[in-house]
Amino acid sequence: MPQQKEQRAYRKPLPHIDEENRPWWEATQRHELYIQKCRDCGDLRFHPRALCTSCLSSRTEWVRCKGGGKIYTFTVTYQNQAAGFRESLPYVMAWVELDEGVKMLTNIVDCPPEQVKIGMPVEAVFDDVTPEVTLVKFRPAR
């Protein structure tokens, strides 16, 4: 049944996982969300990278996030021709500001698009989209 197989295949783009970012993606597979903190100057950063962007120190602490945050801004996308997305319109894309103080781009799920508001408290949900990749999305806080 080739048609059924195609429907099941995950068609959206997947991240390229390399040695620098692997710990972050492995944590998401365990349904854990981390940001990084510089052990020298204390600056927080996301997405993960090997060096502090404020002082260039390589001494990095991984900080586990509780998963809570607020919607900083969002858009309900009604048109996207790209495979995977065109089948899931409309969808909500947002910048969420984590309680720990950094913003990440994500999708808002488990919420009708017309109810999404800036400032809405949200919580992380872990979407195991493939056996290798788990994406961090957010839903209204419960």
Next chain:
Amino acid sequence: MSLSRKIAVAGVYEHPTRFAPDKSMYQIMAESVRGALDDCGLSIKDVDGLLTAGMGMGPMGIVGFCDYLNLTPNYLDGTNIGGSSFVAHTAHAAAAIHAGLCNVAVVVYGSTAASSRFAIGTGGGHGGGDPCDQYEFPFGPTTVGAYAMIAQRHMHDYGTTPEQLAEIAVTMRLHASMNPVAKYRDPITVEDVLASRVISSPLHLLDCCIISDGGGALVITSAERARDLKKKPAYLLGAGETVRHAARGQRDFLEIAAAQSGRLAFERAGVTHKDIDMAMIYDSFTITVLSTLENLGFCKRGEGGPFVSGGRLRFDGALPINTDGGGLSSNHPGMRGMFLVIEAVKQLRGECGPRQVKNCKIALVHGTGGALGTRHSGATLILTNQ
């Protein structure tokens, strides 16, 4: 800036095509070079500097274009920072000429975005190779979506309305109606914009730039040499460029590159906002114009909504912008910065017919490349005919 008034845009050419399935990108580029050289009376033999960028070119596209036109310039700049590239190229060419690295530089762009059916604004999600892409593309960012998030936040923080954004589109269409080569020339109303379908909330179809084919070129040389050529020179007074991005997750997204590039351009030009007679502001979307005007300092942050209302941006208003009809109505072949410089130069020469801004002596150009809501570049120029 030590090169103020020492370098000039001497020749410009906007390719009139808006749909060219019969032409290649390189053909459009080459025809544009010919047009800009004809405009100022120079020949291809005079050209010893080349600056270009494109969406359809490979990573070494500038070398491929030199092959196509059999050029061996002394100065090459293939900087690609998105749609603002040609605005930045203008300043780069000026610096190179001022430094003695070349004498006559050509900046060129061509694209078959429309006839190649390239979904510039809504084809998001292809993925990309940069580290930042890995944390964005899985969630479906489109170009329009990334700008829409800026509009949403601006509306939330400052009460900016869809009607205020719509007036920008209406004004651009009015200007396009006076430009014989503009792609869309029939007038529209605020109601038309609001009634068009939502592409990515809160932006409607008519808040978005069009997709066309097209191209253009600039000839840049020393002010001294430009004075002996066919057309009145447009002298470079000041320039600035920079980028904004997610800033390690700590960005204030309503502060955009224009805040920095604009401040630099004004400081280097030695002029103030009230000296600006008209401005060419990259209008990928209506929100791009509002946000850019705020960040350039034409109004305070949050006051963009009222500022763009009441006809201020019309060709006969207090701050005329995008008198050619802009990317919203005239042309948008993917990277529009080229046309910002061309129209500003034509206004300074007084060549704009019914849409001519009266007594236009100083023009500002601001190009945006990429997406305000993720990462982008900004490049500002201030030009004068004095």
